[in-house]
Amino acid sequence: AQSVTQLGSHVSVSEGALVLLRCNYSSSVPPYLFWYVQYPNQGLQLLLKYTSAATLVKGINGFEAEFKKSETSFHLTKPSAHMSDAAEYFCAVVKAAGNKLTFGGGTRVLVKP
Amino acid sequence: EPEVTQTPSHQVTQMGQEVILRCVPISNHLYFYWYRQILGQKVEFLVSFYNNEISEKSEIFDDQFSVERPDGSNFTLKIRSTKLEDSAMYFCASSTVDYGYTFGSGTRLTVV
Numbered sequence: 292a293q294s295v296t297q298l299g300s301h302v303s304v305s306e307g308a309l310v311l312l313r314c315n316y317s318s319s320v321p322p323y324l325f326w327y328v329q330y331p332n333q334g335l336q337l338l339l340k341y342t343s344a345a346t347l348v349k350g351i352n353g354f355e356a357e358f359k360k361s362e363t364s365f366h367l368t369k370p371s372a373h374m375s376d377a378a379e380y381f382c383a384v385v386k387a388a389g390n391k392l393t394f395g396g397g398t399r400v401l402v403k404p
Numbered sequence: 405e406p407e408v409t410q411t412p413s414h415q416v417t418q419m420g421q422e423v424i425l426r427c428v429p430i431s432n433h434l435y436f437y438w439y440r441q442i443l444g445q446k447v448e449f450l451v452s453f454y455n456n457e458i459s460e461k462s463e464i465f466d467d468q469f470s471v472e473r474p475d476g477s478n479f480t481l482k483i484r485s486t487k488l489e490d491s492a493m494y495f496c497a498s499s500t501v502d503y504g505y506t507f508g509s510g511t512r513l514t515v516v
Contacts, residue, residue: 325503325505333510334508335507336507337505337506340503381446381447383447385503385505388499388502388503389435389454389499389501390452390460391437391452391460392437392497392505394447396446
């Protein structure tokens with residue numbers, strides 16, 4: 292079975308500072324990994340996905356994530372936080388196309404001016 | 405950009421009543437899903453649907469829940485007799501064979 296663990300349910304960063312959100316996965320097969328963002332009272336928007344091509348994946352809004360098999364990690368980063376990045380972020384894993392996504396518990400990001 | 409459309413955006417219902425949540429997936433997608441998110445909690449899988457049948461369901465998806473794809477475009481989730489604990493945001497999603505998972509904006513269900 293696949294699972295993901297997101298370290299830190301809440302993260303506070305200053306505007307302009309590095310954003311680092313941690314995601315570790317557990318999977319019996321090579322995983323496919325995703326990051327989604329959820330703004331207040333809205334749905335889930337795809338930030339980026341890893342599907343076994345390049346290990347460094349670039350997404351929307353300046354976010355990127357690196358797949359590290361040796362560390363079973365897929366951490367999300369953004370060099371410089373913006374106020375509009377305040378949202379909840381979810382890491383998700385799937386084992387094959389058409390299967391269910393399994394989500395982590397989410398990390399809520401607060402951006403301080 | 406193609407979207408998954410969910411209606412209504414918010415539904416209030418009395419405990420014990422039946423509700424039907426509606427979704428229009430992206431037209432060329434093959435796989436369809438329902439998820440729910442209780443306020444402040446993680447996103448939980450309910451059911452997946454492929455080739456006009458359920459392909460997987462979670463423990464949450466008991467006999468009170470059912471799904472249908474009555475025509476070529478709609479995908480519905482029915483809760484037969486709602487309970488207070490069914491109050492949540494329900495998300496519909498659809499996907500392709502190349503891992504393009506797209507979510508709708510959700511239906512907030514409030515059971516009173």
